[in-house]
Amino acid sequence: MLKLDEIKELIKLIDETSIHELEIENEHTRITIRKPNRTESLIVNSVPASGAVFNQPQIVPQVPDAAAQQLPQAAPQAPAEETASVPADQLHQITSPMVGTFYAAPAPDAPPYVTVGSKVTEKTVVCIVEAMKLMNEIEAEVKGEIVEILVENGQLVEYGQPLFLVKKE
Numbered sequence: 001m002l003k004l005d006e007i008k009e010l011i012k013l014i015d016e017t018s019i020h021e022l023e024i025e026n027e028h029t030r031i032t033i034r035k036p037n038r039t040e041s042l043i044v045n046s047v048p049a050s051g052a053v054f055n056q057p058q059i060v061p062q063v064p065d066a067a068a069q070q071l072p073q074a075a076p077q078a079p080a081e082e083t084a085s086v087p088a089d090q091l092h093q094i095t096s097p098m099v100g101t102f103y104a105a106p107a108p109d110a111p112p113y114v115t116v117g118s119k120v121t122e123k124t125v126v127c128i129v130e131a132m133k134l135m136n137e138i139e140a141e142v143k144g145e146i147v148e149i150l151v152e153n154g155q156l157v158e159y160g161q162p163l164f165l166v167k168k169e
Contacts, residue, residue, distance in 0.1 A: 002031065018101060018130065020156065086167050092142045094164040096157040100131035104153045112153075114164070118146045126164055129157060144168040 002010075002024070014022055014033055023032045096102070104112040104127055114126045120140035129136045148165040151157055 002029075007031065007033075018133075086147060090168050091147070092144065092166045092168050093162040094126060094138065094140060094166060096129055096159060096161045096163055097138070098129055098131050098136065099159050100129040100136070100157060102151045102153065102155050102157045102163065103128040103130060103135075104149070114140075114146050114149075116146055116149060120144060120146060120166065138163070140164075140166060142166055142168050 010022065010024075011033055014035055020035045021032065023030065025031075104114075106113070106128065112127075114120060114124070120126060121143050122139065122141055124140045125137045126140050126146070127138050129138055144166040146164055147167045150162050150164060157163065
């Protein structure tokens with residue numbers, strides 16, 4: 001069992017990194033620490049290995065309900081008009097080769113690697129997927145034109161998740 005000071009140190013370390021969730025399990029206890037998003041407080045669950053929950057704090061909104069309803073919501077990205085006019089056999093999906101965080105640019109203040117309309121070749125770097133503190137450059141894999149970007153900067157992505165649609169040349 002971890003001591004309270006050790007748990008506090010883990011929370012502090014997670015808060016200072018890009019890790020969003022940590023789960024530690026031994027034969028008697030499971031501890032899950034999740035980094036809060038804008039509308040959640042920190043969640044720390046401690047569960048015995050038997051599965052019985054003995055300490056499960058609730059998610060506490062930091063924004064009053066009325067104010068939360070007024071927050072701007074990101075509209076789902078509608079498919080580009082050009083995508084609809086391109087035959088499916090001419091479209092190539094660039095997918096994530098791993099679980100990680102998608103970054104459209106090499107640095108927060110830098111322009112994105114590609115935008116809709118960018119011409120790419122097989123070796124063109126289109127984004128970075130960060131996994132375990134390693135920045136993995138993702139290449140286009142085909143020659144063509146970016147017709148749609150399917151994820152947002154900073155979004156967590158899964159293995160095999162489509163990131164871009166490319167009209168092949």
